[in-house]
Structures are given as structure tokens and as C-alpha cells.
Amino acid sequence: MVGRRLALSLLTLLLLSIVVFAGAQLLPGDVGRAILGPLADPAAVASLNHQLGADRPMVVMYADWIGHFVIGDMGQSYQFRSPVAPFIGNALLNSLKLAAVAFVIVVPLSIGAGVWAAMRVGTWIDRAVSVGGLSLTVIPEFVSSILLILVLGVWLRWLPISAATRAGSSFGVQLQHLILPSLPLVVVLFGYIARMARAGTLEALDADYTRTAVLKGLPHRTVIFRHVLRNALLPTITVVATQLGYMIGGLVVVESLFRYQGIGSLILAAARGKDFPMMEAGILTVGAIVVLTTLVADVLYTVLDPRLRAGGGR
Amino acid sequence: MIRIPRLVDQMRRDASDLDNHVIDEFAAGRLDRRGLLREGARFGMAMPLLGGLLGTLDPFGIGVARAQAGKADATIRVAATVPSGAIEPVTVANTGGIVMLAQVGEFLAVDGPDLVLRPGLALSWKPNEDGSVWTFKLRPGVKFHSGKTMNADDVVATMDRLSNPKNGSNALSAFRGVLSLGGAKKIDDLTVEFHLDAPNGNFPYYVSSDNYNAIILQADYAGDFEKTFNGTGPFKLEKYTAKVGASFVRNPDYWGSKALPARTEFSFFTDLQPQILALQGGQVDVLGQISVQGGQGILNDPDVKILKIRASTHRQLHMNITQPKFADKRVRQAIAMTLDRVGLVAGLFRGLGEQGNDSPFAPVFPSTDLSVPQRKKDIAKAKELMAAAGAGGGFEATLTTERYQEIPDYAVLVQNAVAEIGIKLNLKIEDQGAYYGSAHPGTSDWLDSEMGITDYGHRGVPNVLLAAPLLSTGSWNSAHFKNPTYDKLVGQYVAATDLQVQRGIAHDIQTLLLDETPVIFAYFYNYLVATSAAVSGVQSSAISQLYLQNATIS
Numbered sequence: 001m002v003g004r005r006l007a008l009s010l011l012t013l014l015l016l017s018i019v020v021f022a023g024a025q026l027l028p029g030d031v032g033r034a035i036l037g038p039l040a041d042p043a044a045v046a047s048l049n050h051q052l053g054a055d056r057p058m059v060v061m062y063a064d065w066i067g068h069f070v071i072g073d074m075g076q077s078y079q080f081r082s083p084v085a086p087f088i089g090n091a092l093l094n095s096l097k098l099a100a101v102a103f104v105i106v107v108p109l110s111i112g113a114g115v116w117a118a119m120r121v122g123t124w125i126d127r128a129v130s131v132g133g134l135s136l137t138v139i140p141e142f143v144s145s146i147l148l149i150l151v152l153g154v155w156l157r158w159l160p161i162s163a164a165t166r167a168g169s170s171f172g173v174q175l176q177h178l179i180l181p182s183l184p185l186v187v188v189l190f191g192y193i194a195r196m197a198r199a200g201t202l203e204a205l206d207a208d209y210t211r212t213a214v215l216k217g218l219p220h221r222t223v224i225f226r227h228v229l230r231n232a233l234l235p236t237i238t239v240v241a242t243q244l245g246y247m248i249g250g251l252v253v254v255e256s257l258f259r260y261q262g263i264g265s266l267i268l269a270a271a272r273g274k275d276f277p278m279m280e281a282g283i284l285t286v287g288a289i290v291v292l293t294t295l296v297a298d299v300l301y302t303v304l305d306p307r308l309r310a311g312g313g314r
Numbered sequence: 315m316i317r318i319p320r321l322v323d324q325m326r327r328d329a330s331d332l333d334n335h336v337i338d339e340f341a342a343g344r345l346d347r348r349g350l351l352r353e354g355a356r357f358g359m360a361m362p363l364l365g366g367l368l369g370t371l372d373p374f375g376i377g378v379a380r381a382q383a384g385k386a387d388a389t390i391r392v393a394a395t396v397p398s399g400a401i402e403p404v405t406v407a408n409t410g411g412i413v414m415l416a417q418v419g420e421f422l423a424v425d426g427p428d429l430v431l432r433p434g435l436a437l438s439w440k441p442n443e444d445g446s447v448w449t450f451k452l453r454p455g456v457k458f459h460s461g462k463t464m465n466a467d468d469v470v471a472t473m474d475r476l477s478n479p480k481n482g483s484n485a486l487s488a489f490r491g492v493l494s495l496g497g498a499k500k501i502d503d504l505t506v507e508f509h510l511d512a513p514n515g516n517f518p519y520y521v522s523s524d525n526y527n528a529i530i531l532q533a534d535y536a537g538d539f540e541k542t543f544n545g546t547g548p549f550k551l552e553k554y555t556a557k558v559g560a561s562f563v564r565n566p567d568y569w570g571s572k573a574l575p576a577r578t579e580f581s582f583f584t585d586l587q588p589q590i591l592a593l594q595g596g597q598v599d600v601l602g603q604i605s606v607q608g609g610q611g612i613l614n615d616p617d618v619k620i621l622k623i624r625a626s627t628h629r630q631l632h633m634n635i636t637q638p639k640f641a642d643k644r645v646r647q648a649i650a651m652t653l654d655r656v657g658l659v660a661g662l663f664r665g666l667g668e669q670g671n672d673s674p675f676a677p678v679f680p681s682t683d684l685s686v687p688q689r690k691k692d693i694a695k696a697k698e699l700m701a702a703a704g705a706g707g708g709f710e711a712t713l714t715t716e717r718y719q720e721i722p723d724y725a726v727l728v729q730n731a732v733a734e735i736g737i738k739l740n741l742k743i744e745d746q747g748a749y750y751g752s753a754h755p756g757t758s759d760w761l762d763s764e765m766g767i768t769d770y771g772h773r774g775v776p777n778v779l780l781a782a783p784l785l786s787t788g789s790w791n792s793a794h795f796k797n798p799t800y801d802k803l804v805g806q807y808v809a810a811t812d813l814q815v816q817r818g819i820a821h822d823i824q825t826l827l828l829d830e831t832p833v834i835f836a837y838f839y840n841y842l843v844a845t846s847a848a849v850s851g852v853q854s855s856a857i858s859q860l861y862l863q864n865a866t867i868s
Contacts, residue, residue, distance in 0.1 A: 029747040032482065035399050037407035038750035038760070039782075039790060041479075041486040045753075048405065048482030079399035080556055087556070146587070154595040161588075161595050162581065164558060256584045259592070261557050265584060269557075272747075273398055 002299065009291040016287045017069075017280060021062050024276050030054060031078045031274040052078050054276075065277060069284075075277035079270075084281045087266060092248075092285060095262040098163065098255075099247040101175065102182035102189070107240060110190045111233065114197025118232075119224075121202060129198065133191025144184040145257040152180055163260035181258035185251070189243060196239045200232035207231070234305055241297030249286030384850045384866025389577040392860065393589040393598040396557055396582035401540045403529050404475055407484045409858045410582060412526045413602050414554075416859035417562050417578065418459065418545035419529030422450055422469070423522035425774040427623045427855060429678060431518055435464065435530050435546060445513040445811045450521075452504040456569045458532055459542070459550045466500040471533035473498035473508070473521070485527040488778060492520055515811035516775040523859055524774035548573040548863040558582060573863040574851065593618065593844060599867060600852055601844040602860045606663045607720050612844055613664065621843040622666060625772040625856035626676035629721060630783060631728065631834035632793040637764045639711060644703040646831040648696040650689055652731040659837050661727070662720045667839030673827040674779035675820055676838040681776070681813060683821040689828060696735045708736020714763035715742070716749035721767050724836075728767075739765075753789075761792050768792065772841065772856035780804045780823070783833065795832035 032049035033040060049055040056064075068075055074084040110133075117129035136144075153161035159180040165173055204210060205228055213223045252264040263282055270278035397410030406415060422436040436450040456464040476485040477495045491511050499507045510517060521528050529545060543551035548570065549562035560580045564573045581598060583589045586608035592598045593612065604612070604620075612618045633640040633649065640646055655669040668677045671689055675682035700706050715725050722743050729739040744759060749766075751758035760768055768790075773779060782790040786801050800823065807819040827833075841856035851864035 027747060028745075028751050030752065033750070033753060034747070035405055035407065036482065036484045038746070038753055039487060040407065040484055040753075041490055042753070042789075043479040044482050044484060044486040047480050051482055081400045081402070082556075146591070149588075149591050149595070154591060157595065160597070161591055162597060164581070167553075167555070257588045257591075259581060259583050259588055266557070269396075269398065269584070274747075 002295075005295055005298070009288075009295065012291060013284055013287055017066060017284055018062075020280055020283050021058075021065075021276070024271070024274070024279060025058055027271070027274060029274060031276070034272070034274045035079060054078060054274075061276070065280065069281070074281040077270075077275055077278045079273045079275045079278070084278050087278060088263065088281050088285055091261055091263040091266040091282070094163075094260060095248045095251065095264065097174065098178055098181060098185075098251065098260065098262060099244065101178045102185040102247060103240075103244075105182060106186040106189045106193065109186070110193035111197045111236060113190070114194035114199075114236075115201045115229065115232070117194070118198045118201035118205065126198075129194055133194045135191070136187045137189075137191035139187060141184045141188060141251075141253045142257065144187045145181075145254055148180060148183050149257065152183075161258065163255075163258040181254055181260060184254055185247060189247075192243075193236060193239060196236045197233065200235050201228060204228040204232040230304070234301060237300060237304070238297050241293050241300075244293040245286065245290035248289055249282075384574075384848075384868045386574040386866055387576040388574075388865075388867045389579055390575045390600060390849070390852075390862050390865045390867070391598045392578060392580045392600045392602055392862070393583055393592050394580045394602045394860075396584050400556075401543070401554070402537065403527055403531060403539055404481055404483050404485075404537075406527060409603065412858045413580070413860050414543075414560060415526060415529055415545075416523075416547075416855075416861065417549050417560075417580075418543045418547045418551060419531075420546045421521065421523045421525075421528055422452075422530065423518050425519060425522045425524040425855065427853070429680065429774050431522055431774075434522070435469075439518050441515070441517070441811055445515045445517070445809060446510050448508045448510070448517050449501070450506045450508070452506065453569060454504055456546050457567050458546055459544050459565065459567075460532065461567075462532060464530060464546055465503045466506045467503075467533045468530055469506045470498045470500050471535070472528070472530050475531070475535070476527055483527065485525055487782075488520055488525050491781075492517070513809040513811075514777075515809060515816065516777055519775045519777075522774065523855060524857070526857055526859065549578060552577070571863075575862060575865055578862050578865075590844075593846065596846075599846045599849045600860070600862075600865075602854070603858060604842045604844050605719055606666055606839075606842070607723075609842065609844065610664075617847050619845045619847055619849070621845070621852065621854060623841040623843070623854060623856045624668070624678040625841045626674075626678055626774075626776070626779070626838055627772045627841065627856065628670060628674075628676065628770050628835055628838045629724060630768050630770055630792075631836065632763075632766050632768065632783075633832060633834075634764045634792070634794050635832055636794045639705070639709050640764065642703040642705070643830055644699040645705050647829075648699040648703070648735055649732055649737070650831050650834045651692045651696040651699070652734055653728070653834065653836050654691045654731070655689075655836050658724070658727065659839070662723060663837070663839045666842065667837050670835035670837050671824065671828065672831055672833070672835050673824045674776045674784070674835065675824050676776070678838065679776055681807075681816040681820045683817050683824055686821060686824045686828065693734050700735050706736070708738065710738040710740065711765055712740045712742055712763070713765045713767065714744065714749065714759045715767035716746045716760075716769065717743055718746055718769055721769065725767055761790075763792070766792060777808055780807065784827075793832035795830070797826070797830060800826055800830075 030049055031052060031054045032045040036045055036048060065075055074088060077084050113129045117126040120126050149161045152159045160177050161180060163177050163181040165177050210223060210227050213227045249264050251262055252268050255262040255265040263286060267279055267282035270282060394413045395410040397414055398408045401411050401414045403415055406412060421434045423431045424434045425431055435453050435456055437453050439448055439450045441448050452466060458464060474495055475481055476483045477489045477493050479486060492514055493508060494511055497509045499509065501507055532544060540554060548565050548568045550565045552561040552563045554560040559582050562578045564576050586604060589601050590609060590612055593601055613620060633646050635641055650672055659665060659667045659669060669688060671686060713725055715721050725741050725743060729741055732739055750760050755761045760766060781804060782788045784791060784795055785804060786796040803819055803823050807816060810816045810819060843852060843854045845852050848868050850866050853861040
């Protein structure tokens with residue numbers, strides 16, 4: 001089953017690369033003009049496009065690029081005239097760091113709040129988590145980011161407002177710089193995950209197996225951790241997994257406001273500059289992560305849910 | 315009449331005819347102090363002579379900057395726009411890249427914020443009789459950061475590289491019709507002659523900082539600038555990381571006064587808002603450029619200093635005169651009369667700009683004839699003109715433009731203004747890539763639209779702005795304006811080497827364009843730099859070149 005899913009994933013990525021390439025051709029202008037500016041001399045633009053190989057037929061350009069990509073060569077950036085791979089590597093590492101910090105904060109916080117709200121359903125705590133979480137989710141990232149920067153960075157000066165650190169900075173310094181940028185992500189995701197956790201917990205609390213466990217006389221703690229949470233959190237795992245793609249590749253606004261060179265802003269800049277090799281490599285990298293995390297979530301779901309395991313055995 | 319000191323009278327004996335003409339103009343009161351500096355510099359008059367004429371003169375302005383209170387040996391932290399590509403002097407065209415080049419690179423001449431040329435890597439320059447050959451004397455003892463001494467070979471190789479159509483050079487659009495490959499010739503190690511395609515009275519501006527690609531590189535430059543940033547400037551590269559930032563350290567071997575800061579540190583940003591927050595949060599000391607639209611929050615902040623540099627940056631509102639609805643010049647004049655220019659400058663730029671008078675002659679250019687009457691809003695007259703042109707009932711048209719800075723707001727204001735004379739404008743606001751397209755007629759909304767608004771950056775002289783968008787053969791002529799009298803006047807203006815002659819021709823051009831109105835130039839706006847109140851001595855040009863060698867922090 002995993003082998004088949006992997007094969008389908010590779011096919012998905014190949015189709016993605018074709019769609020992105022075809023889409024890039026529809027963008028107006030060309031890379032030479034993007035580099036030299038709209039008022040550049042046509043002879044200079046033509047010459048630069050020729051130097052970069054951007055004046056070749058589309059099919060030739062794609063075949064050349066994909067031929068190198070499959071053997072691990074991401075090609076040369078048109079705009080930076082240097083290999084794409086280090087740009088993608090650094091940006092991906094940065095995005096993973098930011099996602100990891102946000103993940104470590106938001107997952108326990110939101111799951112804990114959701115479960116807590118479900119255990120006290122109908123109380124002010126439940127309403128605060130449900131309504132507050134939903135309200136936070138709809139605040140755009142650029143609003144929450146600027147508010148957080150103003151309060152925590154400019155007025156109180158508790159946290160650095162730039163996510164970027166000097167090369168060679170210690171783990172502690174990097175962590176300090178990543179806390180503030182991770183908070184807007186926490187704001188966006190908290191309500192979503194907490195409400196999923198709350199709904200799952202309420203369903204599990206109402207289930208026959210929970211009633212049976214209580215009637216068996218099991219301690220409350222055991223009922224919650226062994227019977228309720230194990231079942232309640234299965235949908236939440238899927239939700240968290242599907243958010244990983246966004247947390248790694250979709251943080252353009254946060255990366256821009258906190259001066260962080262992540263893969264989202266790298267792809268956006270490449271698209272604006274018609275830097276096709278950089279854009280293709282960036283999108284395929286994010287695509288691969290989305291495909292991979294979805295696969296891992298499915299496998300994890302199967303491992304955690306005995307019913308699915310049994311079904312898979314049949 | 316100004317009294318010329320006796321010492322200067324003696325110096326006149328050694329001066330050329332052109333030098334003496336400039337002195338005569340100054341003595342007759344037709345040139346003010348600034349005009350004298352500008353004209354003297356344009357013809358390469360020696361600074362001691364100019365200093366003698368003006369009495370206590372600090373030709374470089376450095377003394378003023380260095381007198382600022384503050385601590386030397388500091389690290390100046392700058393927020394700059396991220397360079398969108400490789401830092402390659404031949405091709406760079408983006409703000410971030412220009413800022414980086416200015417840290418380490420130098421030009422033959424420096425165009426200051428007052429549009430006066432100062433000696434840079436050239437000590438002086440002179441034209442021949444008709445301005446078709448210019449001779450530049452180079453500064454001796456200048457060293458590249460690599461240790462090599464700069465000479466005429468480096469200058470010739472740099473100019474050949476920039477004027478070679480095969481190099482993808484961004485300077486080619488400026489050099490086209492002015493300087494061709496092979497036009498720069500070495501005379502001796504410290505003398506270079508430029509043989510131009512046609513006489514040009516403003517040629518020194520083409521090899522000055524006004525042409526940001528023209529930093530002097532070593533003759534053996536191999537296209538790998540980003541590895542070493544090898545220039546001749548007051549700072550040397552410490553570290554550059556694409557898309558992240560750069561740092562520079564003082565160049566101890568610099569030919570001029572050594573930089574006051576020991577180090578500068580640039581952080582790259584993609585947007586203005588986080589830069590402002592970083593300044594307010596004390597994490598940077600200088601913002602390389604701010605716009606009025608994005609920088610409202612700090613324009614009146616007492617903790618922030620705003621440097622305002624008069625500039626020729628503007629927007630051109632073109633009307634395609636081959637379209638029947640814009641064929642009659644009275645319609646075009648009427649549209650131009652609907653605009654409240656004072657209100658536009660106040661509303662769009664909080665007063666940090668100047669009215670335009672429907673020609674490229676910005677008030678900041680010394681050759682602009684400011685006596686030409688300013689066009690003002692006059693709806694009654696506009697309606698009369700529309701009626702006389704047979705368009706009293708108005709018409710419908712589409713204004714196409716780009717999503718860039720204040721332009722969408724300007725488009726809405728134009729839409730409201732022309733509604734007063736019965737014109738219904740539909741707005742088509744596009745991404746910049748879509749608007750410019752491939753910049754060829756037939757594939758570019760910029761050049762094909764019946765009406766459009768286009769952004770134009772600062773230039774130290776109006777030559778390019780007079781030619782490409784308005785000449786019959788101009789490659790940016792979106793108004794499709796063809797007027798032999800205008801073409802002839804521009805040819806005369808470009809060839810003129812004397813400011814008074816230039817101003818006289820400018821008067822004719824301004825008057826002609828006011829009458830024809832193929833393009834509306836409603837405003838020119840200032841270039842703005844922001845620094846922390848503790849910072850002094852930061853200097854900038856209006857084309858993003860930030861000079862930090864005199865910066866201090868108190």
C-alpha cells in the first residue's frame with residue numbers, strides 16, 4: 001500500500017512540475033526584462049535572455065530542467081546566476097525551524113485547551129476556547145504580526161522583531177528570534193486545532209466505550225488518557241498534518257514582516273522575477289513535503305486506529 | 315553684477331574659453347552659486363578656481379557632513395530593500411542592488427543631491443568645441459580593494475563592457491545614441507577620451523553616479539562581482555549573503571578621507587512596513603528609502619529624521635494621440651486642466667514634491683525655465699476646450715496603469731477629475747509585469763493603451779526623458795507623439811554645452827509641450843531617507859545610492 005502511495009506521490013509531483021512550468025509561461029514578460037527593468041534596451045534584454053538560456057523553446061527548457069532535477073541537480077538561478085540548491089536548502093531549513101517552534105507551541109496548547117473545554121462543556125472556559133479560538137483564526141496574519149511586533153518588539157522590547165540571526169548564532173539565540181514570528185501562526189492555528197480537539201473529545205466522552213470504562217470503575221485519569229484522548233485526537237492528527245504544508249510553504253506574509261528567508265517568500269520572489277528554475281524547485285520541494293506529511297499522517301492514523309489496521313489486514 | 319576677486323582674475327588667464335564663459339555668466343549674475351558649481355563641474359573647472367569664485371566654499375559638502383555631532387568608529391545598521399538578483403554592476407537595475415554597488419563602487423563623477431557634478435575617480439573633464447569629444451583626467455593613486463592601482467585601461471574596459479550590446483548591459487539604454495562600443499579611448503594612464511555618437515553637452519552625467527551601472531571595475535573583471543565586491547570605494551566587503559544582508563568595513567587604503575564608521579551592516583527586507591518597525595524598535599539606524607504612502611507613521615516622529623532630496627521622479631500620464639478621442643490637442647489640454655496639482659502633491663505626498671508643468675523639465679533641473687506659466691486647474695476653460703473640439707458631450711475611455719506605489723490612487727483622482735468635463739474613465743490597474751509586457755508595441759499595455767500612467771525614476775539631466783518617451787523615434791513613446799519641431803529642439807538641447815542656451819531651448823520645448831500636451835506631468839516628488847534621530851551625516855542620491863562614509867551616531 002505504501003509503495004503504491006509513493007508511486008502516486010511521484011506522479012503527482014511530476015504533474016505539479018508540468019503545471020507550474022506551463023503556468024510560468026503564461027506570466028507576462030521575460031526574465032531578461034525582469035532583471036534589467038521594463039525600460040531596458042531590447043538588445044540588452046535579448047542578449048541577457050540568450051546568456052541565461054531563457055530564449056530556448058519551452059519544451060527544450062523543461063526537458064533540460066527536469067532531466068537535471070531527477071538526478072539531483074536543481075539547476076542555476078536565472079536571477080542569482082548561481083546554483084539553486086543552496087537557496088532552497090537554506091530557505092527550507094529556515095522554514096522548518098519556524099514551523100517547528102510554532103508546532104511545539106501550538107500543538108500542546110491548542111489540544112490541551114480543546115480537551116479542557118470539552119471536559120467543561122457549557123462553562124465559560126468552553127465558550128472562551130471556542131469563541132476566542134474562532135475569533136483568533138479569522139485575524140489575518142499581517143494584522144496579528146504587526147500587533148505582536150508593536151507590543152512585544154517595539155513598546156515592551158521583550159523579543160527581537162527580526163527572525164533572522166547572524167550566521168553561527170547559538171540555538172538559544174535562534175530560538176529567541178523565532179518566538180515572536182511563530183506567535184502569529186499560533187494565533188491562526190490555535191482555534192482550528194482546539195475546536196477539532198474539543199469536538200473529538202466530546203464525541204469520545206459520549207461514546208459507549210467511555211461509558212463502559214467508567215462503569216468498569218476505571219480511574220478518571222485512565223479513562224481520559226487511555227480511552228478518550230486516544231480516540232479523540234485521531235482527527236486532530238490529520239488536521240495538524242495537513243497544516244504542515246502551510247506552515248512550511250505558506251508563510252509569505254510572516255516571513256516578510258519578520259525578515260525571514262523562508263521557502264514561501266523565496267518562491268514568491270522567484271515567480272515575480274520569472275526565475276523559473278528557482279520557482280520550480282521551490283514549489284516541488286513544498287509539494288514533496290505536503291505529499292510526504294500526508295502520507296505519514298495516513299500511516300500514523302492507521303497505526304493508532306486498530307479498526308483501520310484490521311481493515312487493512314482483510 | 316558679482317565682483318570677482320583679483321586672484322580669480324589671475325586664474326582666468328590659465329582657464330579655457332568655456333571656463334571663462336562660465337565665469338562671465340556668474341559675474342553677470344546669470345548663474346547663481348549653485349549654477350556656478352554645476353556648470354563649473356560640468357566643464358571640469360578646477361575646484362580651487364570655483365572655491366576662489368565663491369569665497370569660502372566646501373566643494374564636496376564633506377566638511378559640513380563631518381561637522382555633525384556623533385561618534386566615529388560606530389557600526390551603522392541599515393534596512394535596505396532586498397536585491398532581487400545577483401549584484402552584477404553590468405545588469406543591476408533594482409534598488410537593493412544599486413544600494414550595494416554604492417557601498418564599494420565609485421564613478422568618474424558624483425552627481426550630488428543638488429544635481430551638481432563633483433569629481434569622483436576623475437579629477438576633471440573637458441569637451442571639445444562641439445561637445446562630441448570629452449577628455450577625462452583620472453585621479454592618481456586610486457586603488458581597487460584588490461590592491462591594483464586604477465588607470466585608464468580600467469575606465470576604457472568598464473565603458474566598453476557597458477556599451478557592448480552583447481553583454482546584456484543595463485546601461486545600454488542610456489548609452490544608445492550617445493556612446494558606442496570603442497568610443498572610450500585611452501590617451502595615457504590617467505587620461506581617457508570619449509568619442510561620442512553625437513555632440514552632448516551633458517555627457518559627464520552619463521558616466522557619473524547618475525548612471526548607476528557605471529562604477530569603475532578592473533579591466534580584467536570576469537563577471538564575479540558578488541564574490542569580492544571589488545571596487546575603489548570607502549568601504550570594503552566583509553560579508554554578503556544573498557537575500558539576507560551584507561556588512562562592510564572601512565577601507566584603510568581609500569584615496570580620500572577615511573570613512574567615519576568602522577563598519578556598516580545591511581539587513582534586507584522585502585517590504586517597507588517591517589523596516590519602519592525595525593527602526594522604531596531600535597534594531598536599525600537608517601532606512602535607505604521610504605515612501606510617503608508607506609511611511610506615514612514616521613514622517614512626524616520626533617525620534618526619526620527624514621532626509622528630503624528634491625528629485626525628478628515622476629509619473630507620465632500619456633494620451634495616445636493616434637486615437638480619435640485624443641487626436642485634438644484641445645481635448646488633451648482640457649484633461650490636463652482638470653487636475654488640481656497642488657492638491658495632488660499635498661494629498662499623495664504630504665507636500666513632499668512639486669507641481670509638474672506637462673514637460674519633463676522638473677523644477678529641480680537648472681536648465682528648466684521656471685518663467686513658463688504653470689498650468690492650473692480650470693474646469694470652465696476645460697469645458698470650453700472640449701466644446702470647441704466637438705467633444706462637449708464627453709466620451710468614455712480606459713486608463714491602463716500599473717499597481718505601484720501611489721499610482722492606483724493617482725488613477726482614481728484622475729478618474730474623478732475628468733468626470734467634471736464629462737469623460738468617463740474606466741480604470742485597468744495591472745501588475746507591473748502585465749503593464750510593461752515585453753515593452754514592444756503590440757505586446758505591451760504601456761505602449762498600446764489609449765491612456766496610461768507610467769512610473770519614471772530620477773535622472774540628473776532631462777536628456778533621456780526628453781528623448782525616449784517623446785521623440786518621434788522614441789522607444790518609450792506611448793503617446794505616439796510625432797512632432798518634427800520638437801525633435802529638432804531636443805537635438806539642439808542635447809548638443810548645447812551652455813546652460814543659458816539650454817534654458818532658452820528648454821523654454822521652447824516647455825511651451826511646445828504645454829500646447830500639444832501628449833503627456834501630463836502632474837508632479838515630481840522627493841526622495842526620502844529615514845534615520846534614527848541619533849544618526850548624522852547620512853547622504854543619499856535620489857536613485858537609491860546611500861553614502862555612509864560620513865555617518866556618525868551620537
